[in-house]
Amino acid sequence: MDQVKQKTGYHHGDLRQQLVAATRALVEEKGPDLFSVSEACRAAGVSTAAPYRHFADRTEMLIAVALEGFGEMTASFETALAGHEPGSNDAITAVGTAYVDYAEANPGLFRMMFAGDHQSDALEEAGHGCYAVVLGQVARRMGRAEVDDAVMQAAFPLWTFVHGLAFLRIDGKAEFAKMQTEVRDLVGFATQRLMVRPG
Amino acid sequence: MDQVKQKTGYHHGDLRQQLVAATRALVEEKGPDLFSVSEACRAAGVSTAAPYRHFADRTEMLIAVALEGFGEMTASFETALAGHEPGSNDAITAVGTAYVDYAEANPGLFRMMFAGDHQSDALEEAGHGCYAVVLGQVARRMGRAEVDDAVMQAAFPLWTFVHGLAFLRIDGKAEFAKMQTEVRDLVGFATQRLMVRPG
DNA sequence: ACGGCTATGTTAGAGCGTCTAACTAAGTTA
DNA sequence: TAACTTAGTTAGACGCTCTAACATAGCCGT
Missing domain, CATH: 1.10.10 (Arc Repressor Mutant, subunit A)
Incomplete structure (x- = not known):
């Protein structure tokens, strides 16, 4: 510093x-x-x-950083998509992997982005913009022109999985659980298994 | 207060x-x-x-609370297991559901239990004790006498899922994603789909 | 009963942190 | 170039963590 x-x-x-x-x-x-x-x-x-x-208070400084994070994460999703057939399992897996990778590359920031305190409209919007990339891929995979409820339902379990994986990995729990499986393989596995409408 | x-x-x-x-x-x-x-x-x-x-510092107070949390969570797992065939999908789903329910009933505490800072040996041990309940069920399901690496591998994706679901729900993201599916059904779905050896 | 020991409270205060008020310097605009 | 705006400054109020020194209560052997 x-x-x-x-x-x-x-x-x-x-x-x-x-x-x-x-x-x-x-x-x-x-x-x-x-x-x-x-x-x-x-x-x-x-x-x-x-x-x-420049900032109303300490919290606004943290929010500004979190916003930067969401911007980068969204960009990393776009990058990850390059070279994959839009809406394919590969594309979706690539985005999920990028999610976990970003968390592992910026653990403190990632934790803050989802900390729950520090709420703000801008932050919420940034989060939605980020998730929209995922939703877009899932919609395409389902042959939907736009993101409707069915798309949301289908995408949610996958988000759940990668979100959990991100936290477990930055907390060192994957290590503890002796998981040597690559992130990409785990996410690919989850994509295959979960990318359907639940019950 | x-x-x-x-x-x-x-x-x-x-x-x-x-x-x-x-x-x-x-x-x-x-x-x-x-x-x-x-x-x-x-x-x-x-x-x-x-x-x-009574406490060395502020952090130790928080750790004491987190320890209490792990104790309660472990107890809630045991309770959830009552009346289910040990090692069955139902039993495993019940534990996963109890995980998410506990997080939703104690969001601040849950967040702290997995905060990453505030590390201590006692806390780590309590976490392991809690996870051991899950591992025990998975081992039984796989017909293993003890928790070996294969059991760890099989259990991890499910943990990943419920951990992610817990965070998304306490952050209100499930609401945003218009997920009306019950926690139990989502966890049951994940149990069915994920409870196999990846890759 | 009582004198000492230990456990667990107290007050006082150092040191750091957030944030505000009042001031000041630099850039902008009529 | 004077007036206004923007973006820094110092001083200080107030809250927080934690330590030092002290005080009170329970316990224990005699």
């Missing part, structure tokens, strides 16, 4: 983004609840009052 | 347990990270220094 960029004078020029970056690094390093505004300020080289020109 | 019991005099008699109870109530009410030792003290009617006779 060292200063990313010296400020040029009294005005910083890019403080908001630097605070987001510092916050993110701290969240990843120490966990979301041990993050402190003060420490982010030290990292950015500003006084502890400076953030309050 | 009001005082559960007046203290009788200078000495309290039951402070440790009352602090655990107060901590638990606050964790449930405000979330694990907004919990404060001070507030638990006010609830228990003691000075802010009193807890440190």
Whole structure:
């Protein structure tokens, strides 16, 4: 956690983004609840009052980081889809794998994105946008033009599975359970088995 | 959050347990990270220094609560098993359903139990004891005398599913996804589909 | 009964954190 | 170039965790 960029004078020029970056690094390093505004300020080289020109409070800083996370996650889904037949099992498995991979690459952030506290409309919307990529694939697989209830029903068990897998892996439970199976294979297995309408 | 019991005099008699109870109530009410030792003290009617006779620090108070949670969860598994053929799909589904039900009944606590921070040997052991109930059922279903690697492999996808379902439900995502399917039915579905050796 | 020991409370306070108020410097615009 | 806006600053109120020093109550052997 060292200063990313010296400020040029009294005005910083890019403080908001630097605070987001510092916050993110701290969240990843120490966990979301041990993050402190003060420490982010030290990292950015500003006084502890400076953030309050850009964020209403500590929580808004964390929300900004979580938003960044959802954006990246959505992008990683799009990337994962490249080269797969849209709506295929492969495509859906690729998105699910990207989900778990993102969580493992950013455990603190991922945990915060789904922390339950820190609610905001923007955050909710970002989450929906992210999930929309999954829903789109499932809809296509089912030959639906749009995302209706049947698509939601079909997609949910798979989301459930990858969400659980993400948490178990970042908590080291997969290790404890001696699961050496690759994430992709596990997700592929779940896609095959679960991607139907439940009961 | 009001005082559960007046203290009788200078000495309290039951402070440790009352602090655990107060901590638990606050964790449930405000979330694990907004919990404060001070507030638990006010609830228990003691000075802010009193807890440190019983707990090394704030974290240990939270761990004590999480331990209580694992104990209850294990007990709820045992209860759920009553009346089901050991090792049957029904039995396994009952345990999985109890898992999700417990999370929904104690969302703040559940989140804390799997928070990742607050690690301790006792907590890990309690978690293992809890999971052992699941593993026992799966082993029996597979005709294994003891929990070997094959049992672990078979049980893990189911754990993954119920863990994910628990989080999605306490985060209100099931609602958002318009999933009206009962937890038991979803878990039963997953049990049928996933309870085999992957790949 | 009583004197000491231990357990478990107390108050005081250091140190850190969030956030506000009042001020100040730099950029923007008429 | 004066007036306004934006984005920093310092000072400080207040809450939180945790420690140090002290006080009170129960217990135990005599």
